[in-house]
Amino acid sequence: MFYRLSGTYHTSYAADRKLWKIPTDRWLVIALLVLALLAPLYVSPLYLGSYVLPWVIWSAAALSLTLLMGLAGQLHFGFAAVMAIGAYASIHLVRAGVPFELSLLLSGLISAVIGAVFGGAALRVKGLYLVMATLAMQYLVDWVVVNVPAISGGAHATLRTPAVSFLFLPVESLAARYWLALAWAVLLTVFFMNVKRTSFGRALVAIRDKDFAAAVIGVDPFKTKLMAFFTSSFMGGVTGAILAFCFYRAVTPEQFGFNVSIQLVAMVLVGGLGSVIGSWLGAGFVLLAPIFLTNLVSSLAASGWVPVSQNFLSHLPLMIYGAMIIGFLLLEPLGLAKIYDNIRKYFLVWPFRHARS
Amino acid sequence: MTFLRKLALTTALVAGLSAPVAAEDVKFGLLQDFTAVYTFVTGQYNQGQQDYLALANAEGVLGQGNSVTAIVRDTGNQPQRGIEAYNRAKEEGAVLFDFLSTPVSAAILDQAQADKNVVITPAHGRGDASDGTVFPYVFPMMPTYWAQAAALIEHMKNNGGLEGKKIAIVHIDSPFGREPGPILEALSEQEKFEFQAFPYASPGNEQSAAWSEVRRYRPDYVLIWGAGGGQAVSVKTAIQNGIRPEQIHSVIWLAETDAANVGPAMKGVKRFEATASGTDHPIIQRIQEKVIDAGKGSGEAANVGTSYYNLGVATMAVAVEAARLGLEGGQPLTGEGLKAGFEKIAGFDAEGLMPAVTYTAEDHQGGGAGRVSEWDGEKWVPVSDWHAAYPDLIRQVIEESAAKYAAEH
Structure with missing residues (x-):
């Protein structure tokens, strides 16, 4: 009833291959896009700057990672290092006088090349062994950033981003930074949805499901895996640059530590592997749930509801957060995306009981 | 119009009166x-x-x-x-x-x-x-960490002398761990001692590799520059490697919990303190x-x-x-x-x-005075008076670094 199918007939292949075949889906997406575009007009700077903006950027990061982990099935536990390469490369390029637009692309390319080199390990190892190889990347990049003053910026290891403009618009005000980040996240989203329908996307899925079976049907595992690492690292590198210029505006090594890699993996897993909406929901959950819970528990404490010590008070949100992750994954092992899908399917045929996807 | 003017006047008056009263x-x-x-x-x-x-x-x-x-x-x-x-x-x-x-x-x-x-x-x-x-x-x-390093070096100078001595600085491998570097460099020329840095990987739960090298270096004094759990590990591993507790001098991050973790062997270890x-x-x-x-x-x-x-x-x-x-x-x-x-x-x-x-308006450090205290087995006992060590050198390092920052931004 809510996702009405009656009267919707696909009479051509093009119509049948549309991204959103059901009009309700289409209208929902358009409405969300309009809401997102107008966000600076109706969201207060507090929420725009500390909730919506990081959510948009981390969604782009989760999308980049889920291309590799969800579509191609290659585990990556060092993705923050890929973003670090992008962030540092873009800052140093802009400081060297390269235009911002170009340095975004170049920083993506640099991350892609370095990421693909490390991804080369993936050609020989799989599963947990690949996790080890990517962890090595995380620690190597961290070490290089901290130990090469030319990269990290010397004694205090803090690099401020220079003032830049994107297509003649200065990336200075909160709204401008938000729109740039949103544009990148939307671009990645559209790319991701389309890549699933290309031969490259299908090759990735074939590799994920069984790489030697894929080789038998003519997909070159060597090339495809490298391409997966290259593409995903490119997306991650540019996202790192966007994160540096639009959100942090100062880069320190700690912003891209091992814990950030784990957070990214958590976003992808909690959201649902290989899913677009899952990346958005997962990023939102992992990034914002601790903040909401901290504020909720603090305000409850301030009003005298939870009379406990500061130390316990600080750990309480983490306990609730951990319980929520376990709860969600027990309820639906395929992640938040699957929960949304279940709801949608329920309403697709409501008030009847069975859906045909 | 008169009503409006009156209203405005009263409002201004009330606002003006109530402002200083409001707590x-x-x-x-x-x-x-x-x-x-x-x-x-x-x-x-x-x-x-x-x-x-x-x-x-x-x-x-x-x-x-x-x-x-x-x-x-x-x-x-x-x-x-x-x-x-x-x-x-x-x-x-x-x-x-x-x-x-x-x-x-x-x-x-x-x-x-x-x-x-x-x-x-x-x-x-x-x-x-x-x-x-x-x-x-x-x-x-x-x-600052610079002033802390200077205070510890000065304490060594006043208690055993520095000329011709060897100092080992054992630090966590991070920007924080490298902070005392420039101060040691400047002071080693002035006070004629030599020093060598021995980094260990973060977070410092395991430091044996660094300390066996320290042992070979045979230092007269040891500076430990870390924080958290790694500090107790530093002290313990140092003692295992034949360093006497009296030789160990720590950055501000060494406290009662670390002493409890190290145990009785901690007696004699010194640290910088900014407050009693x-x-x-x-x-x-x-x-x-x-x-x-x-x-x-x-x-x-x-x-x-x-x-x-x-x-x-x-x-x-x-x-x-x-x-x-x-x-x-x-x-x-x-x-x-x-x-x-x-x-x-x-x-x-x-x-x-x-x-x-x-x-x-120029000095936001507040002079940089501190002192050195020693663990006597139960508590920290001060072994120097409150004062700033090498204030001119510290000020110079601060100004140079700040000027570099100002030039870059």
Whole structure:
């Protein structure tokens, strides 16, 4: 009833291959896009700057990672290092006088090349062994950033981003930074949805499901895996640059530590592997749930509801957060995306009981 | 028209009359890391801060019915959570912020400068922020890592001499661990000693490789430069490698919990301190009496008087003094007013809890005085007087680094 199918007939292949075949889906997406575009007009700077903006950027990061982990099935536990390469490369390029637009692309390319080199390990190892190889990347990049003053910026290891403009618009005000980040996240989203329908996307899925079976049907595992690492690292590198210029505006090594890699993996897993909406929901959950819970528990404490010590008070949100992750994954092992899908399917045929996807 | 004019006049009159009468609630944002990396210090430090603020309110330090409130939030050492907490506390009206986290402070420094809000970075953060002409709204307040290194070197000089001696600096492999480097370099020429750095990987749970090299180097003195659990490991591994405890000199981050972890072997280890430890101080005793015994304490009573607790008390004692001075004119306290209040502080020593500090528009470190204390098996006993070591050298390093920062931005 809510996702009405009656009267919707696909009479051509093009119509049948549309991204959103059901009009309700289409209208929902358009409405969300309009809401997102107008966000600076109706969201207060507090929420725009500390909730919506990081959510948009981390969604782009989760999308980049889920291309590799969800579509191609290659585990990556060092993705923050890929973003670090992008962030540092873009800052140093802009400081060297390269235009911002170009340095975004170049920083993506640099991350892609370095990421693909490390991804080369993936050609020989799989599963947990690949996790080890990517962890090595995380620690190597961290070490290089901290130990090469030319990269990290010397004694205090803090690099401020220079003032830049994107297509003649200065990336200075909160709204401008938000729109740039949103544009990148939307671009990645559209790319991701389309890549699933290309031969490259299908090759990735074939590799994920069984790489030697894929080789038998003519997909070159060597090339495809490298391409997966290259593409995903490119997306991650540019996202790192966007994160540096639009959100942090100062880069320190700690912003891209091992814990950030784990957070990214958590976003992808909690959201649902290989899913677009899952990346958005997962990023939102992992990034914002601790903040909401901290504020909720603090305000409850301030009003005298939870009379406990500061130390316990600080750990309480983490306990609730951990319980929520376990709860969600027990309820639906395929992640938040699957929960949304279940709801949608329920309403697709409501008030009847069975859906045909 | 006359009615309107009358209305406007009355409103102005009422507003003008009521403004000075209204008591103000000054808000401090203590947005710290209670759950991730800085847990070794934050619990006790924040407890000291909150307890001192409770004491200040009970005693009416700010006068005229003014009070001070702490906004306390956990940031988990994550910059994005720090940014959220900062923006929220800013909306709630906080004028002073203490993040006690290097990455969070770094991410917010520029925004706080633009918002004209005071950020205090006691015993952490960038040392060159002591130059108030480049960082007008950042107050390191206490001796920077550079001043701490200089104080420890000076102590070695006065107790055994430096000429021809060898110093091993064993540090965590991070920007923080490398802070004393430039000071050692400058002083090694001046005082004619040699030194060598031995880094160990973060977080420092395992340091045997570094220390077996230290053993081969046969140093006369050892400087340990780490924080948290790694510090106890440093002391233990040093002793296993034949270093005597008396040779070991530590950065400020070595406290009672570390001594408990090391055990009796710790006796004789020295560290830098910026505030006195123990409960034998007027402020701490009044906190015990008016806050803890009154059941208004913010944590375990056993923590009162520990090194980090007293450090927290001292930071808030200075901040409340700055707020008091900033409020003197009777106007509401803004970040600008608080900064001016800080710069009016002269010779303030929190009734002997800390060395007398004086802040000026140029010097936001407050002179950089501290002292060295030694673990006697039960508590930290001071072995030098409050004073600043090599102040000219420290000032020069601060100014050079700040000038470099100013030139780059």
